[in-house]
Amino acid sequence: MSYLEILKYPNAQLLEKSEVVKNIDGLLQKQIDKMFKTLYVSKGLGLAASQVGCLQSFFIYDLSTQKDEPNHGSGPIVILNPEIVETEGEEIADEGCLSIPGYFEKISRAYRVQLKGLDREGKEIRIEGEGLAARLFQHEIDHLSGVLMLSRLSPLKRDIFLRKYKKQKKNAETK
Numbered sequence: 001m002s003y004l005e006i007l008k009y010p011n012a013q014l015l016e017k018s019e020v021v022k023n024i025d026g027l028l029q030k031q032i033d034k035m036f037k038t039l040y041v042s043k044g045l046g047l048a049a050s051q052v053g054c055l056q057s058f059f060i061y062d063l064s065t066q067k068d069e070p071n072h073g074s075g076p077i078v079i080l081n082p083e084i085v086e087t088e089g090e091e092i093a094d095e096g097c098l099s100i101p102g103y104f105e106k107i108s109r110a111y112r113v114q115l116k117g118l119d120r121e122g123k124e125i126r127i128e129g130e131g132l133a134a135r136l137f138q139h140e141i142d143h144l145s146g147v148l149m150l151s152r153l154s155p156l157k158r159d160i161f162l163r164k165y166k167k168q169k170k171n172a173e174t175k
C-alpha cells in the first residue's frame with residue numbers, strides 16, 4: 001500500500017470545498033487506511049481528506065502520542081461529515097499544517113469544541129475536544145471548507161508569511 005501525496009501550499013486544490021460523504025464503502029475504507037499511513041509517516045496529528053486531493057468531507061486524527069494534552073487518549077479516529085455543534089472559550093497557541101511544512105504560528109481558536117459526525121461505519125458520533133484536540137478539529141474542518149490556517153492570521157502576519165514564502169521560492173529557483 002502506497003502513501004498518498006499531501007498537497008502543499010499554494011496548490012489551488014487546497015482552496016476547494018469538500019462534498020458530503022455519501023458512500024461509506026470499501027473504497028472509502030481503503031482511502032482512510034492510506035490516509036492513516038500517510039499521517040504517521042508524516043508525523044502529523046491530523047489530516048483532512050482534501051489535503052490528499054480527495055474532496056470528501058472527513059478527517060482523521062491521532063493524539064495518542066500527545067501525553068500532556070487533555071485528550072491524549074484519543075486516536076486513531078475518523079470523523080465523516082463533521083460539524084461543530086458547540087464551542088467555548090478561546091486559546092491562542094502555535095499551530096502548524098502538513099500542507100505548509102515548517103511553518104508554525106500562533107492562532108486564536110475556541111478552547112473547547114463539540115463535534116458531531118459519523119464514524120467510519122456510518123454510525124452517528126459526538127466528540128468533545130479541549131485545547132489541542134479542539135484546535136485540531138477547527139483546523140481540519142477549515143480544510144474541508146477550503147480554508148487554510150493562513151486565512152486565520154492577522155493581515156500583518158499573513159504579509160510576513162507571504163514575503164518569507166516568496167523569498168524562499170526565489171532562493172530555490174536561483175539555486
Ligand SMILES: [Zn+2]
Nearest residue numbers: 096097098099
Ligand atoms: Zn492543515
